[in-house]
Amino acid sequence: MSKPEQDAALRCQQLEQENADLRTSLEMLRQDQEAGYHVQKRLLPLNAMEHQGFRLNYWLQPSLYLSGDFLDFWSPKPGKLLFYLADVSGHGASSAFVTILLKYIVSRYAKEDDLSPARLCTRINEELLVGGLDKHLTLVMGCLDTQTRQLTYTLGAHLPVPLMVSDGEVQELEGSGMPIGLFPGAVYKDYTCTFPEKGCLMMASDGVLEVLPGEGLEARQKEWRLRVAASGGDLESLLQRLPGEPDNWPDDVTLMTVSGF
Amino acid sequence: MSKPEQDAALRCQQLEQENADLRTSLEMLRQDQEAGYHVQKRLLPLNAMEHQGFRLNYWLQPSLYLSGDFLDFWSPKPGKLLFYLADVSGHGASSAFVTILLKYIVSRYAKEDDLSPARLCTRINEELLVGGLDKHLTLVMGCLDTQTRQLTYTLGAHLPVPLMVSDGEVQELEGSGMPIGLFPGAVYKDYTCTFPEKGCLMMASDGVLEVLPGEGLEARQKEWRLRVAASGGDLESLLQRLPGEPDNWPDDVTLMTVSGF
Numbered sequence: 183m184s185k186p187e188q189d190a191a192l193r194c195q196q197l198e199q200e201n202a203d204l205r206t207s208l209e210m211l212r213q214d215q216e217a218g219y220h221v222q223k224r225l226l227p228l229n230a231m232e233h234q235g236f237r238l239n240y241w242l243q244p245s246l247y248l249s250g251d252f253l254d255f256w257s258p259k260p261g262k263l264l265f266y267l268a269d270v271s272g273h274g275a276s277s278a279f280v281t282i283l284l285k286y287i288v289s290r291y292a293k294e295d296d297l298s299p300a301r302l303c304t305r306i307n308e309e310l311l312v313g314g315l316d317k318h319l320t321l322v323m324g325c326l327d328t329q330t331r332q333l334t335y336t337l338g339a340h341l342p343v344p345l346m347v348s349d350g351e352v353q354e355l356e357g358s359g360m361p362i363g364l365f366p367g368a369v370y371k372d373y374t375c376t377f378p379e380k381g382c383l384m385m386a387s388d389g390v391l392e393v394l395p396g397e398g399l400e401a402r403q404k405e406w407r408l409r410v411a412a413s414g415g416d417l418e419s420l421l422q423r424l425p426g427e428p429d430n431w432p433d434d435v436t437l438m439t440v441s442g443f
Numbered sequence: 444m445s446k447p448e449q450d451a452a453l454r455c456q457q458l459e460q461e462n463a464d465l466r467t468s469l470e471m472l473r474q475d476q477e478a479g480y481h482v483q484k485r486l487l488p489l490n491a492m493e494h495q496g497f498r499l500n501y502w503l504q505p506s507l508y509l510s511g512d513f514l515d516f517w518s519p520k521p522g523k524l525l526f527y528l529a530d531v532s533g534h535g536a537s538s539a540f541v542t543i544l545l546k547y548i549v550s551r552y553a554k555e556d557d558l559s560p561a562r563l564c565t566r567i568n569e570e571l572l573v574g575g576l577d578k579h580l581t582l583v584m585g586c587l588d589t590q591t592r593q594l595t596y597t598l599g600a601h602l603p604v605p606l607m608v609s610d611g612e613v614q615e616l617e618g619s620g621m622p623i624g625l626f627p628g629a630v631y632k633d634y635t636c637t638f639p640e641k642g643c644l645m646m647a648s649d650g651v652l653e654v655l656p657g658e659g660l661e662a663r664q665k666e667w668r669l670r671v672a673a674s675g676g677d678l679e680s681l682l683q684r685l686p687g688e689p690d691n692w693p694d695d696v697t698l699m700t701v702s703g704f
Contacts, residue, residue: 190451197458204465211472214507218536221576246475248536275479275509275536282540283547286574313547315482 215247215275222248222278225285227255233263234328239417240267240438243428250277251387251436252284258292266299266323267438268362269340269387280310280317280363299323299336300370303362307370310363318363322355322385326440331377336370338362341399342406344385347415348378352407355383382415382441389433393426415439476508476536483509483539486546488516494524495589500678501528501699504689511538512648512697513545519553527560527584528699529623530601530648541571541578541624560584560597561631564623568631571624579624583616583646587701592638597631599623602660603667605646608676609639613668616644643676643702650694654687676700 183191230239238255250273255265268284270277284306291305303323310318322344324335337343339361343354357373377383386406394405413420417439421428428435444452491500499516511534516526529545531538545567552566564584571579583605585596598604600622604615618634638644647667655666674681678700682689689696 184445184448187445187448187451190448190455194451194454194458197455197462201458201462201465204462204469208465208469208472210507211469211476214509214535214537215472215475217533218509218540221537221540221578224575224577246471248475248479272478274475275539276475276482278536279479279482279540279543282543286544286547286570309547314485316485317482 212247218275218278219244219247219249222281225282226253231255233257234261235442236263236326236328237441237443238263238265238439239441240436241417241421242434242436243431244273244434245389245431246274248273248275248278249281249434249436250274251389251434252281253436253438254285254288255440258297261327261329262297263326263328263440264292264297264324265326265438265440266321267340267385267387267436268319268321269389269434269436270319271317273434277317280315280319283310283313283315284319297325297334298372299325299334300372303336303338303359303370304368307362307365307368311366315363318361320361320388324383324440326377331442332374333377333383334372334374336372338370340385341388342386342391342403344383345407345410346375346378346381346383347410348381350411350414352411354407377440377442380442382439384410384415384420385438387434387436389431389435390424390437392433393424393431393435395425415441473508479536479539480505480508480510483542486543487514492516494518495522496703497524497587497589498702498704499524499526499700500702501697502678502682503695503697504692505534505695506650506692507535509534509536509539510542510695510697511535512650512695513542514697514699515546515549516701519558522588522590523558524587524589524701525553525558525585526587526699526701527582528601528646528648528697529580529582530650530695530697531580532578534695538578541576541580544571544574544576545580558586558595559633560586560595561633564597564599564620564631565629568623568626568629572627576624579622581622581649585644585701587638592703593635594638594644595633595635597633599631601646602649603647603652603664605644606668606671607636607639607642607644608671609642611672611675613672615668638701638703641703643700645671645676645681646699648695648697650692650696651685651698653694654685654692654696656686676702
């Protein structure tokens with residue numbers, strides 16, 4: 183073997199060793215994150231749930247392993263459906279921590295409370311600030327009376343604004359609110375509307391806006407609205423209308439629907 | 444360049460590219476875990492704290508980035524010091540999730556409760572089981588009356604058994620208890636003792652036993668006891684008596700002392 187050949191062989195050998203070491207470290211962190219996500223997934227509700235004429239569906243894709251997006255829905259009392267979708271600032275492990283706490287806080291207060299989403303948000307805001315995790319979140323939370331079809335909801339600075347799809351029309355839910363966990367004493371407001379017959383409420387985390395084309399928030403929200411309209415409120419159909427590969431999306435993306443049938 | 448030289452150069456090039464890709468992936472996961480640990484660290488108490496004649500110190504080293512060990516101490520009422528050291532099954536992200544929840548549950552109940560460690564543990568046990576995270580923990584929790592020097596404590600299957608160092612003697616705290624988050628309806632018991640003048644209570648997570656020499660738990664606990672005795676209850680001195688490099692220890696290791704002065 184010539185001298186340059188020997189040098190090259192040696193260099194290859196070194197690189198192979200380095201690669202093997204890197205793979206080992208990477209595998210260790212991957213397994214750790216996967217174990218974490220396994221725990222986090224246990225906290226998500228069963229997909230899909232049907233309850234007294236309504237169906238709840240979701241699709242959640244973390245950008246790394248652990249998710250800063252979170253959602254939950256259940257029937258805390260006969261005739262009531264409580265649901266929320268939250269998006270914690272950032273993504274990954276640090277944000278995932280907050281989702282665990284969020285689930286715990288909401289479950290706890292939803293037992294005591296009169297199921298006012300605004301009051302629940304006030305409580306979450308207080309608890310997150312006391313907790314000192316230095317993380318905030320945006321959130322849409324609703325409580326649906328399945329008999330009267332009255333939907334009471336609150337919006338904690340959540341984007342994109344939830345859309346109600348009904349009879350081929352798409353309407354933004356009215357209202358506004360502050361992010362949760364940022365401002366002491368922040369006050370949230372309950373809004374109400376009637377859930378339309380065969381209507382569908384479409385919610386998403388803001389990661390979805392990042393994958394849509396357009397310059398600026400306005401343009402992307404418009405794109406979002408167009409695609410939701412074209413999907414007719416169907417989750418699968420909407421997913422097919424989003425560009426690119428979910429695995430490569432830069433932020434966590436969550437879609438969630440409440441549909442009346 | 445000869446054909447074998449060309450082949451070797453090409454192989455090197457491929458390996459370098461793979462190497463760079465692996466480094467990028469690894470760096471992304473590392474940063475994520477570090478951000479998570481940054482959040483987790485915010486939940487730890489200030490080291491060290493002095494309060495009415497007592498000092499609390501600790502040293503915590505996660506084996507990866509995120510820690511399944513956790514501790515806290517504070518004065519919930521004048522004249523009372525509450526402290527605990529917990530070791531969640533496993534380590535890393537999935538266990539770290541539980542530490543966040545633990546801090547939240549204990550802070551919450553310690554406000555309402557009469558500061559009985561046993562009753563606090565009963566509550567944590569219930570909440571963890573309801574939470575459905577499928578994780579359990581061992582724990583030592585104490586409440587110290589700084590006036591009477593009465594220490595009320597409970598032991599949730601925690602190893603090594605906490606040691607009281609006083610006048611050159613080392614004594615195990617009496618008592619036993621079940622792990623937390625495994626058995627519905629598990630009952631915990633409060634034990635009491637008088638905290639000796641200038642005594643020091645030394646607690647540790649079971650990771651410390653893994654770094655000590657000896658075959659089996661008994662032998663390692665004996666080693667632990669010997670080293671604690673030799674350190675006289677001083678944290679720095681004890682650390683120097685543990686073998687190997689903390690960075691390479693296989694499990695999270697936490698040491699914590701409560702000393703009277």
